[in-house]
Amino acid sequence: MELHGAKVLITGGTSGIGRKTVDLLAKENANVIVVARDQHKLDRLWAEGAIAGAYxxxxxxxxxxxxxxxxxxxxxxxxxxxxxxxxxxxxxxFDEDASTPQTIREELNTNLLAPLLLIRVLLPTLVKQTQAAIVNVTTGLALVPKTSSAVYCGTKGGLRIFTKALQNQLEGTSIRAIEILPPVVDTPMTAGRGTNKMAPDKVANEIVHAIKGKRDEVFVGKTKLLHWVSRLSPGMARRIMKRLG
Ligand SMILES: NC(=O)c1ccc[n+]([C@@H]2O[C@H](COP(=O)([O-])OP(=O)(O)OC[C@H]3O[C@@H](n4cnc5c(N)ncnc54)[C@H](OP(=O)(O)O)[C@@H]3O)[C@@H](O)[C@H]2O)c1
Structure with a gap:
Protein backbone atom coordinates (compact mmCIF):
# COMPACT_ATOMS: atom_id res chain seq x y z
CA MET A 1 0.00 0.00 0.00
CA GLU A 2 1.01 3.63 -0.53
CA LEU A 3 2.43 5.21 2.64
CA HIS A 4 2.54 8.81 1.37
CA GLY A 5 -0.08 10.65 3.45
CA ALA A 6 -1.20 7.45 5.25
CA LYS A 7 -1.89 7.61 8.97
CA VAL A 8 0.21 5.04 10.81
CA LEU A 9 0.11 4.16 14.49
CA ILE A 10 3.18 2.48 16.00
CA THR A 11 3.57 1.29 19.58
CA GLY A 12 7.04 1.52 21.11
CA GLY A 13 8.15 4.16 18.61
CA THR A 14 10.48 5.85 21.10
CA SER A 15 13.31 3.30 21.11
CA GLY A 16 15.17 0.65 19.10
CA ILE A 17 13.34 -0.85 16.11
CA GLY A 18 10.29 1.36 16.64
CA ARG A 19 12.33 4.57 16.69
CA LYS A 20 14.05 3.69 13.39
CA THR A 21 10.68 2.75 11.88
CA VAL A 22 9.30 6.17 12.82
CA ASP A 23 12.16 7.84 10.90
CA LEU A 24 11.59 5.71 7.80
CA LEU A 25 7.83 6.27 7.90
CA ALA A 26 8.43 10.03 8.16
CA LYS A 27 10.69 9.81 5.08
CA GLU A 28 7.78 8.14 3.27
CA ASN A 29 5.66 11.16 4.27
CA ALA A 30 3.34 9.07 6.44
CA ASN A 31 1.57 10.74 9.37
CA VAL A 32 2.97 8.84 12.32
CA ILE A 33 1.27 8.46 15.69
CA VAL A 34 3.37 6.97 18.49
CA VAL A 35 2.28 5.18 21.65
CA ALA A 36 4.82 4.53 24.40
CA ARG A 37 5.13 4.62 28.17
CA ASP A 38 7.82 7.22 28.88
CA GLN A 39 6.43 10.75 28.50
CA HIS A 40 9.92 12.32 28.32
CA LYS A 41 10.91 10.17 25.34
CA LEU A 42 7.59 11.02 23.66
CA ASP A 43 8.20 14.74 24.28
CA ARG A 44 11.67 14.47 22.72
CA LEU A 45 10.27 12.70 19.67
CA TRP A 46 7.51 15.29 19.34
CA ALA A 47 10.06 18.13 19.59
CA GLU A 48 12.07 16.56 16.74
CA GLY A 49 9.02 17.06 14.53
CA ALA A 50 8.98 13.55 13.06
CA ILE A 51 5.53 12.58 14.33
CA ALA A 52 1.93 13.77 14.03
CA GLY A 53 0.77 12.57 17.45
CA ALA A 54 1.97 11.04 20.71
CA TYR A 55 0.04 9.07 23.33
CA PHE A 94 11.09 -19.21 34.94
CA ASP A 95 11.98 -20.43 38.42
CA GLU A 96 14.30 -17.55 39.34
CA ASP A 97 13.34 -14.89 41.88
CA ALA A 98 13.30 -12.36 39.03
CA SER A 99 10.30 -14.15 37.45
CA THR A 100 7.34 -13.15 39.63
CA PRO A 101 3.58 -13.15 39.02
CA GLN A 102 3.91 -9.42 38.40
CA THR A 103 6.69 -9.68 35.79
CA ILE A 104 4.84 -12.54 34.07
CA ARG A 105 1.66 -10.43 33.88
CA GLU A 106 3.60 -7.39 32.66
CA GLU A 107 5.26 -9.33 29.83
CA LEU A 108 2.07 -11.17 28.83
CA ASN A 109 -0.03 -8.00 28.85
CA THR A 110 2.48 -5.87 26.93
CA ASN A 111 3.56 -8.42 24.31
CA LEU A 112 0.30 -10.28 23.69
CA LEU A 113 -2.81 -8.82 25.31
CA ALA A 114 -2.14 -5.19 24.30
CA PRO A 115 -1.77 -5.98 20.55
CA LEU A 116 -4.97 -8.08 20.66
CA LEU A 117 -6.94 -5.32 22.43
CA LEU A 118 -5.63 -2.59 20.10
CA ILE A 119 -6.50 -4.67 17.06
CA ARG A 120 -9.95 -5.55 18.38
CA VAL A 121 -10.94 -1.96 19.18
CA LEU A 122 -9.35 -0.43 16.05
CA LEU A 123 -10.59 -3.08 13.58
CA PRO A 124 -13.84 -1.20 12.74
CA THR A 125 -11.73 1.89 11.90
CA LEU A 126 -9.21 -0.03 9.79
CA VAL A 127 -11.84 -1.98 7.85
CA LYS A 128 -13.41 1.29 6.64
CA GLN A 129 -10.21 2.30 4.81
CA THR A 130 -9.67 1.38 1.16
CA GLN A 131 -6.33 -0.15 2.13
CA ALA A 132 -5.14 -0.96 5.64
CA ALA A 133 -2.54 -3.06 7.43
CA ILE A 134 -1.84 -4.55 10.85
CA VAL A 135 1.82 -5.35 11.53
CA ASN A 136 2.72 -7.57 14.46
CA VAL A 137 6.40 -7.71 15.43
CA THR A 138 7.22 -11.16 16.82
CA THR A 139 10.71 -12.76 16.78
CA GLY A 140 12.63 -15.83 15.62
CA LEU A 141 11.99 -17.09 19.17
CA ALA A 142 8.34 -17.49 18.15
CA LEU A 143 9.56 -20.29 15.84
CA VAL A 144 11.96 -22.00 18.22
CA PRO A 145 12.39 -20.87 21.85
CA LYS A 146 15.63 -20.33 23.70
CA THR A 147 15.94 -21.61 27.29
CA SER A 148 15.66 -18.35 29.21
CA SER A 149 12.90 -15.81 28.56
CA ALA A 150 10.26 -18.57 28.51
CA VAL A 151 7.44 -16.06 29.07
CA TYR A 152 8.70 -13.83 26.25
CA CYS A 153 8.93 -16.81 23.86
CA GLY A 154 5.42 -17.88 24.88
CA THR A 155 3.92 -14.42 24.32
CA LYS A 156 5.55 -14.06 20.90
CA GLY A 157 4.57 -17.61 19.88
CA GLY A 158 1.01 -16.69 20.87
CA LEU A 159 1.13 -13.50 18.82
CA ARG A 160 2.43 -15.48 15.82
CA ILE A 161 -0.44 -18.01 15.92
CA PHE A 162 -2.96 -15.23 16.55
CA THR A 163 -1.66 -13.38 13.46
CA LYS A 164 -2.14 -16.51 11.32
CA ALA A 165 -5.78 -16.86 12.47
CA LEU A 166 -6.34 -13.14 11.94
CA GLN A 167 -5.01 -13.43 8.38
CA ASN A 168 -7.68 -16.10 7.73
CA GLN A 169 -10.38 -13.90 9.25
CA LEU A 170 -9.35 -10.82 7.26
CA GLU A 171 -9.45 -12.57 3.87
CA GLY A 172 -11.71 -10.59 1.57
CA THR A 173 -11.35 -7.36 3.60
CA SER A 174 -9.19 -4.31 2.87
CA ILE A 175 -6.83 -5.17 5.78
CA ARG A 176 -3.59 -7.14 5.49
CA ALA A 177 -2.15 -8.68 8.64
CA ILE A 178 1.65 -8.93 8.51
CA GLU A 179 4.08 -10.68 10.85
CA ILE A 180 7.70 -9.50 11.13
CA LEU A 181 10.17 -11.96 12.71
CA PRO A 182 13.48 -10.21 13.54
CA PRO A 183 16.66 -11.97 14.74
CA VAL A 184 18.69 -10.55 17.65
CA VAL A 185 18.78 -6.78 17.12
CA ASP A 186 21.09 -4.16 18.64
CA THR A 187 18.63 -2.19 20.81
CA PRO A 188 18.24 -1.36 24.52
CA MET A 189 16.28 -4.64 24.84
CA THR A 190 19.42 -6.69 24.16
CA ALA A 191 21.96 -4.35 25.80
CA GLY A 192 24.88 -6.27 27.31
CA ARG A 193 24.05 -9.60 25.67
CA GLY A 194 24.08 -11.31 22.28
CA THR A 195 26.62 -11.10 19.44
CA ASN A 196 26.41 -10.30 15.73
CA LYS A 197 23.30 -8.26 16.38
CA MET A 198 21.43 -6.77 13.45
CA ALA A 199 21.16 -2.98 13.24
CA PRO A 200 17.61 -1.80 14.11
CA ASP A 201 17.29 0.28 10.93
CA LYS A 202 17.50 -2.95 8.86
CA VAL A 203 14.44 -4.34 10.66
CA ALA A 204 12.68 -0.98 10.29
CA ASN A 205 13.37 -1.17 6.57
CA GLU A 206 11.76 -4.62 6.38
CA ILE A 207 8.69 -3.34 8.26
CA VAL A 208 8.22 -0.45 5.82
CA HIS A 209 8.86 -2.70 2.80
CA ALA A 210 6.33 -5.23 4.07
CA ILE A 211 3.62 -2.57 4.41
CA LYS A 212 4.34 -1.29 0.90
CA GLY A 213 4.67 -4.80 -0.57
CA LYS A 214 2.69 -8.02 -0.56
CA ARG A 215 4.35 -10.43 1.90
CA ASP A 216 2.42 -11.27 5.06
CA GLU A 217 5.26 -13.10 6.86
CA VAL A 218 8.75 -11.60 6.89
CA PHE A 219 11.70 -13.59 8.22
CA VAL A 220 14.48 -11.07 8.83
CA GLY A 221 18.21 -11.92 8.61
CA LYS A 222 19.18 -15.11 10.44
CA THR A 223 15.53 -15.85 11.18
CA LYS A 224 15.25 -17.01 7.52
CA LEU A 225 17.80 -19.75 8.21
CA LEU A 226 16.16 -20.66 11.53
CA HIS A 227 12.84 -21.04 9.73
CA TRP A 228 14.32 -23.51 7.23
CA VAL A 229 16.26 -25.49 9.84
CA SER A 230 13.15 -25.72 12.03
CA ARG A 231 11.19 -27.14 9.07
CA LEU A 232 13.87 -29.56 7.87
CA SER A 233 15.12 -30.69 11.29
CA PRO A 234 13.06 -29.48 14.26
CA GLY A 235 15.34 -31.38 16.68
CA MET A 236 18.46 -29.65 15.37
CA ALA A 237 16.76 -26.24 15.59
CA ARG A 238 15.81 -26.95 19.21
CA ARG A 239 19.39 -27.94 20.06
CA ILE A 240 20.86 -24.81 18.39
CA MET A 241 18.48 -22.46 20.17
CA LYS A 242 18.85 -24.26 23.52
CA ARG A 243 22.59 -23.53 23.40
CA LEU A 244 21.83 -19.77 23.33
CA GLY A 245 20.85 -20.08 26.99
N1 LIG B 1 15.89 -6.40 20.07
C1 LIG B 1 15.78 -7.64 19.63
O1 LIG B 1 16.73 -8.42 19.58
C2 LIG B 1 14.45 -8.13 19.10
C3 LIG B 1 14.42 -9.33 18.39
C4 LIG B 1 13.22 -9.79 17.91
C5 LIG B 1 12.05 -9.09 18.16
N2 LIG B 1 12.09 -7.93 18.86
C6 LIG B 1 10.84 -7.23 19.10
O2 LIG B 1 10.90 -5.94 18.50
C7 LIG B 1 10.07 -5.04 19.24
C8 LIG B 1 10.87 -3.80 19.57
O3 LIG B 1 11.95 -4.17 20.40
P1 LIG B 1 13.26 -3.27 20.63
O4 LIG B 1 14.40 -4.20 20.67
O5 LIG B 1 13.25 -2.16 19.67
O6 LIG B 1 12.98 -2.78 22.12
P2 LIG B 1 13.37 -1.46 22.92
O7 LIG B 1 14.47 -0.71 22.26
O8 LIG B 1 13.53 -1.89 24.32
O9 LIG B 1 12.04 -0.58 22.80
C9 LIG B 1 10.83 -1.04 23.32
C10 LIG B 1 9.75 -0.02 23.05
O10 LIG B 1 8.52 -0.56 23.57
C11 LIG B 1 7.96 0.37 24.48
N3 LIG B 1 7.34 -0.32 25.60
C12 LIG B 1 7.83 -1.37 26.32
N4 LIG B 1 6.98 -1.71 27.29
C13 LIG B 1 5.93 -0.85 27.20
C14 LIG B 1 4.73 -0.68 27.94
N5 LIG B 1 4.43 -1.47 28.98
N6 LIG B 1 3.88 0.29 27.57
C15 LIG B 1 4.18 1.11 26.52
N7 LIG B 1 5.29 1.00 25.78
C16 LIG B 1 6.16 0.03 26.13
C17 LIG B 1 9.12 1.22 24.98
O11 LIG B 1 8.61 2.48 25.37
P3 LIG B 1 9.14 3.20 26.71
O12 LIG B 1 10.57 3.48 26.47
O13 LIG B 1 8.27 4.40 26.80
O14 LIG B 1 8.93 2.21 27.82
C18 LIG B 1 9.99 1.32 23.73
O15 LIG B 1 9.55 2.36 22.90
C19 LIG B 1 9.58 -5.80 20.47
O16 LIG B 1 8.27 -6.29 20.26
C20 LIG B 1 10.55 -6.97 20.57
O17 LIG B 1 9.99 -8.08 21.21
C21 LIG B 1 13.27 -7.41 19.34
Whole structure:
Protein backbone atom coordinates (compact mmCIF):
# COMPACT_ATOMS: atom_id res chain seq x y z
CA MET A 1 0.00 0.00 0.00
CA GLU A 2 1.01 3.63 -0.53
CA LEU A 3 2.43 5.21 2.64
CA HIS A 4 2.54 8.81 1.37
CA GLY A 5 -0.08 10.65 3.45
CA ALA A 6 -1.20 7.45 5.25
CA LYS A 7 -1.89 7.61 8.97
CA VAL A 8 0.21 5.04 10.81
CA LEU A 9 0.11 4.16 14.49
CA ILE A 10 3.18 2.48 16.00
CA THR A 11 3.57 1.29 19.58
CA GLY A 12 7.04 1.52 21.11
CA GLY A 13 8.15 4.16 18.61
CA THR A 14 10.48 5.85 21.10
CA SER A 15 13.31 3.30 21.11
CA GLY A 16 15.17 0.65 19.10
CA ILE A 17 13.34 -0.85 16.11
CA GLY A 18 10.29 1.36 16.64
CA ARG A 19 12.33 4.57 16.69
CA LYS A 20 14.05 3.69 13.39
CA THR A 21 10.68 2.75 11.88
CA VAL A 22 9.30 6.17 12.82
CA ASP A 23 12.16 7.84 10.90
CA LEU A 24 11.59 5.71 7.80
CA LEU A 25 7.83 6.27 7.90
CA ALA A 26 8.43 10.03 8.16
CA LYS A 27 10.69 9.81 5.08
CA GLU A 28 7.78 8.14 3.27
CA ASN A 29 5.66 11.16 4.27
CA ALA A 30 3.34 9.07 6.44
CA ASN A 31 1.57 10.74 9.37
CA VAL A 32 2.97 8.84 12.32
CA ILE A 33 1.27 8.46 15.69
CA VAL A 34 3.37 6.97 18.49
CA VAL A 35 2.28 5.18 21.65
CA ALA A 36 4.82 4.53 24.40
CA ARG A 37 5.13 4.62 28.17
CA ASP A 38 7.82 7.22 28.88
CA GLN A 39 6.43 10.75 28.50
CA HIS A 40 9.92 12.32 28.32
CA LYS A 41 10.91 10.17 25.34
CA LEU A 42 7.59 11.02 23.66
CA ASP A 43 8.20 14.74 24.28
CA ARG A 44 11.67 14.47 22.72
CA LEU A 45 10.27 12.70 19.67
CA TRP A 46 7.51 15.29 19.34
CA ALA A 47 10.06 18.13 19.59
CA GLU A 48 12.07 16.56 16.74
CA GLY A 49 9.02 17.06 14.53
CA ALA A 50 8.98 13.55 13.06
CA ILE A 51 5.53 12.58 14.33
CA ALA A 52 1.93 13.77 14.03
CA GLY A 53 0.77 12.57 17.45
CA ALA A 54 1.97 11.04 20.71
CA TYR A 55 0.04 9.07 23.33
CA UNK A 56 1.45 7.99 26.67
CA UNK A 57 0.12 4.64 27.87
CA UNK A 58 1.38 1.70 29.88
CA UNK A 59 0.47 -1.18 27.56
CA UNK A 60 0.84 -3.59 30.47
CA UNK A 61 -2.42 -2.17 31.86
CA UNK A 62 -5.30 -3.72 29.85
CA UNK A 63 -7.90 -1.18 31.03
CA UNK A 64 -5.66 1.71 29.99
CA UNK A 65 -5.11 0.02 26.61
CA UNK A 66 -8.86 -0.26 25.90
CA UNK A 67 -9.42 3.40 26.89
CA UNK A 68 -6.48 4.45 24.72
CA UNK A 69 -7.74 2.44 21.72
CA UNK A 70 -11.22 3.95 22.05
CA UNK A 71 -9.68 7.44 22.13
CA UNK A 72 -7.49 6.65 19.12
CA UNK A 73 -10.57 5.47 17.16
CA UNK A 74 -12.25 8.82 17.84
CA UNK A 75 -9.14 10.97 17.23
CA UNK A 76 -8.01 9.13 14.11
CA UNK A 77 -10.95 7.80 12.07
CA UNK A 78 -8.59 7.79 9.05
CA UNK A 79 -6.09 5.34 10.65
CA UNK A 80 -4.73 2.96 8.00
CA UNK A 81 -1.86 1.11 9.65
CA UNK A 82 -1.39 -0.29 13.15
CA UNK A 83 2.12 -1.51 14.01
CA UNK A 84 2.26 -3.54 17.22
CA UNK A 85 5.95 -3.14 17.96
CA UNK A 86 6.22 -2.37 21.71
CA UNK A 87 7.54 -5.28 23.69
CA UNK A 88 9.66 -6.25 26.64
CA UNK A 89 11.72 -9.24 27.57
CA UNK A 90 12.72 -10.48 31.00
CA UNK A 91 15.78 -12.53 30.20
CA UNK A 92 15.53 -14.85 33.22
CA UNK A 93 14.71 -18.46 34.05
CA PHE A 94 11.09 -19.21 34.94
CA ASP A 95 11.98 -20.43 38.42
CA GLU A 96 14.30 -17.55 39.34
CA ASP A 97 13.34 -14.89 41.88
CA ALA A 98 13.30 -12.36 39.03
CA SER A 99 10.30 -14.15 37.45
CA THR A 100 7.34 -13.15 39.63
CA PRO A 101 3.58 -13.15 39.02
CA GLN A 102 3.91 -9.42 38.40
CA THR A 103 6.69 -9.68 35.79
CA ILE A 104 4.84 -12.54 34.07
CA ARG A 105 1.66 -10.43 33.88
CA GLU A 106 3.60 -7.39 32.66
CA GLU A 107 5.26 -9.33 29.83
CA LEU A 108 2.07 -11.17 28.83
CA ASN A 109 -0.03 -8.00 28.85
CA THR A 110 2.48 -5.87 26.93
CA ASN A 111 3.56 -8.42 24.31
CA LEU A 112 0.30 -10.28 23.69
CA LEU A 113 -2.81 -8.82 25.31
CA ALA A 114 -2.14 -5.19 24.30
CA PRO A 115 -1.77 -5.98 20.55
CA LEU A 116 -4.97 -8.08 20.66
CA LEU A 117 -6.94 -5.32 22.43
CA LEU A 118 -5.63 -2.59 20.10
CA ILE A 119 -6.50 -4.67 17.06
CA ARG A 120 -9.95 -5.55 18.38
CA VAL A 121 -10.94 -1.96 19.18
CA LEU A 122 -9.35 -0.43 16.05
CA LEU A 123 -10.59 -3.08 13.58
CA PRO A 124 -13.84 -1.20 12.74
CA THR A 125 -11.73 1.89 11.90
CA LEU A 126 -9.21 -0.03 9.79
CA VAL A 127 -11.84 -1.98 7.85
CA LYS A 128 -13.41 1.29 6.64
CA GLN A 129 -10.21 2.30 4.81
CA THR A 130 -9.67 1.38 1.16
CA GLN A 131 -6.33 -0.15 2.13
CA ALA A 132 -5.14 -0.96 5.64
CA ALA A 133 -2.54 -3.06 7.43
CA ILE A 134 -1.84 -4.55 10.85
CA VAL A 135 1.82 -5.35 11.53
CA ASN A 136 2.72 -7.57 14.46
CA VAL A 137 6.40 -7.71 15.43
CA THR A 138 7.22 -11.16 16.82
CA THR A 139 10.71 -12.76 16.78
CA GLY A 140 12.63 -15.83 15.62
CA LEU A 141 11.99 -17.09 19.17
CA ALA A 142 8.34 -17.49 18.15
CA LEU A 143 9.56 -20.29 15.84
CA VAL A 144 11.96 -22.00 18.22
CA PRO A 145 12.39 -20.87 21.85
CA LYS A 146 15.63 -20.33 23.70
CA THR A 147 15.94 -21.61 27.29
CA SER A 148 15.66 -18.35 29.21
CA SER A 149 12.90 -15.81 28.56
CA ALA A 150 10.26 -18.57 28.51
CA VAL A 151 7.44 -16.06 29.07
CA TYR A 152 8.70 -13.83 26.25
CA CYS A 153 8.93 -16.81 23.86
CA GLY A 154 5.42 -17.88 24.88
CA THR A 155 3.92 -14.42 24.32
CA LYS A 156 5.55 -14.06 20.90
CA GLY A 157 4.57 -17.61 19.88
CA GLY A 158 1.01 -16.69 20.87
CA LEU A 159 1.13 -13.50 18.82
CA ARG A 160 2.43 -15.48 15.82
CA ILE A 161 -0.44 -18.01 15.92
CA PHE A 162 -2.96 -15.23 16.55
CA THR A 163 -1.66 -13.38 13.46
CA LYS A 164 -2.14 -16.51 11.32
CA ALA A 165 -5.78 -16.86 12.47
CA LEU A 166 -6.34 -13.14 11.94
CA GLN A 167 -5.01 -13.43 8.38
CA ASN A 168 -7.68 -16.10 7.73
CA GLN A 169 -10.38 -13.90 9.25
CA LEU A 170 -9.35 -10.82 7.26
CA GLU A 171 -9.45 -12.57 3.87
CA GLY A 172 -11.71 -10.59 1.57
CA THR A 173 -11.35 -7.36 3.60
CA SER A 174 -9.19 -4.31 2.87
CA ILE A 175 -6.83 -5.17 5.78
CA ARG A 176 -3.59 -7.14 5.49
CA ALA A 177 -2.15 -8.68 8.64
CA ILE A 178 1.65 -8.93 8.51
CA GLU A 179 4.08 -10.68 10.85
CA ILE A 180 7.70 -9.50 11.13
CA LEU A 181 10.17 -11.96 12.71
CA PRO A 182 13.48 -10.21 13.54
CA PRO A 183 16.66 -11.97 14.74
CA VAL A 184 18.69 -10.55 17.65
CA VAL A 185 18.78 -6.78 17.12
CA ASP A 186 21.09 -4.16 18.64
CA THR A 187 18.63 -2.19 20.81
CA PRO A 188 18.24 -1.36 24.52
CA MET A 189 16.28 -4.64 24.84
CA THR A 190 19.42 -6.69 24.16
CA ALA A 191 21.96 -4.35 25.80
CA GLY A 192 24.88 -6.27 27.31
CA ARG A 193 24.05 -9.60 25.67
CA GLY A 194 24.08 -11.31 22.28
CA THR A 195 26.62 -11.10 19.44
CA ASN A 196 26.41 -10.30 15.73
CA LYS A 197 23.30 -8.26 16.38
CA MET A 198 21.43 -6.77 13.45
CA ALA A 199 21.16 -2.98 13.24
CA PRO A 200 17.61 -1.80 14.11
CA ASP A 201 17.29 0.28 10.93
CA LYS A 202 17.50 -2.95 8.86
CA VAL A 203 14.44 -4.34 10.66
CA ALA A 204 12.68 -0.98 10.29
CA ASN A 205 13.37 -1.17 6.57
CA GLU A 206 11.76 -4.62 6.38
CA ILE A 207 8.69 -3.34 8.26
CA VAL A 208 8.22 -0.45 5.82
CA HIS A 209 8.86 -2.70 2.80
CA ALA A 210 6.33 -5.23 4.07
CA ILE A 211 3.62 -2.57 4.41
CA LYS A 212 4.34 -1.29 0.90
CA GLY A 213 4.67 -4.80 -0.57
CA LYS A 214 2.69 -8.02 -0.56
CA ARG A 215 4.35 -10.43 1.90
CA ASP A 216 2.42 -11.27 5.06
CA GLU A 217 5.26 -13.10 6.86
CA VAL A 218 8.75 -11.60 6.89
CA PHE A 219 11.70 -13.59 8.22
CA VAL A 220 14.48 -11.07 8.83
CA GLY A 221 18.21 -11.92 8.61
CA LYS A 222 19.18 -15.11 10.44
CA THR A 223 15.53 -15.85 11.18
CA LYS A 224 15.25 -17.01 7.52
CA LEU A 225 17.80 -19.75 8.21
CA LEU A 226 16.16 -20.66 11.53
CA HIS A 227 12.84 -21.04 9.73
CA TRP A 228 14.32 -23.51 7.23
CA VAL A 229 16.26 -25.49 9.84
CA SER A 230 13.15 -25.72 12.03
CA ARG A 231 11.19 -27.14 9.07
CA LEU A 232 13.87 -29.56 7.87
CA SER A 233 15.12 -30.69 11.29
CA PRO A 234 13.06 -29.48 14.26
CA GLY A 235 15.34 -31.38 16.68
CA MET A 236 18.46 -29.65 15.37
CA ALA A 237 16.76 -26.24 15.59
CA ARG A 238 15.81 -26.95 19.21
CA ARG A 239 19.39 -27.94 20.06
CA ILE A 240 20.86 -24.81 18.39
CA MET A 241 18.48 -22.46 20.17
CA LYS A 242 18.85 -24.26 23.52
CA ARG A 243 22.59 -23.53 23.40
CA LEU A 244 21.83 -19.77 23.33
CA GLY A 245 20.85 -20.08 26.99
N1 LIG B 1 15.89 -6.40 20.07
C1 LIG B 1 15.78 -7.64 19.63
O1 LIG B 1 16.73 -8.42 19.58
C2 LIG B 1 14.45 -8.13 19.10
C3 LIG B 1 14.42 -9.33 18.39
C4 LIG B 1 13.22 -9.79 17.91
C5 LIG B 1 12.05 -9.09 18.16
N2 LIG B 1 12.09 -7.93 18.86
C6 LIG B 1 10.84 -7.23 19.10
O2 LIG B 1 10.90 -5.94 18.50
C7 LIG B 1 10.07 -5.04 19.24
C8 LIG B 1 10.87 -3.80 19.57
O3 LIG B 1 11.95 -4.17 20.40
P1 LIG B 1 13.26 -3.27 20.63
O4 LIG B 1 14.40 -4.20 20.67
O5 LIG B 1 13.25 -2.16 19.67
O6 LIG B 1 12.98 -2.78 22.12
P2 LIG B 1 13.37 -1.46 22.92
O7 LIG B 1 14.47 -0.71 22.26
O8 LIG B 1 13.53 -1.89 24.32
O9 LIG B 1 12.04 -0.58 22.80
C9 LIG B 1 10.83 -1.04 23.32
C10 LIG B 1 9.75 -0.02 23.05
O10 LIG B 1 8.52 -0.56 23.57
C11 LIG B 1 7.96 0.37 24.48
N3 LIG B 1 7.34 -0.32 25.60
C12 LIG B 1 7.83 -1.37 26.32
N4 LIG B 1 6.98 -1.71 27.29
C13 LIG B 1 5.93 -0.85 27.20
C14 LIG B 1 4.73 -0.68 27.94
N5 LIG B 1 4.43 -1.47 28.98
N6 LIG B 1 3.88 0.29 27.57
C15 LIG B 1 4.18 1.11 26.52
N7 LIG B 1 5.29 1.00 25.78
C16 LIG B 1 6.16 0.03 26.13
C17 LIG B 1 9.12 1.22 24.98
O11 LIG B 1 8.61 2.48 25.37
P3 LIG B 1 9.14 3.20 26.71
O12 LIG B 1 10.57 3.48 26.47
O13 LIG B 1 8.27 4.40 26.80
O14 LIG B 1 8.93 2.21 27.82
C18 LIG B 1 9.99 1.32 23.73
O15 LIG B 1 9.55 2.36 22.90
C19 LIG B 1 9.58 -5.80 20.47
O16 LIG B 1 8.27 -6.29 20.26
C20 LIG B 1 10.55 -6.97 20.57
O17 LIG B 1 9.99 -8.08 21.21
C21 LIG B 1 13.27 -7.41 19.34
Missing amino acids: CCDLADPQAVVLLAEKLAVDHPDLQVLINNAGLQHNVG
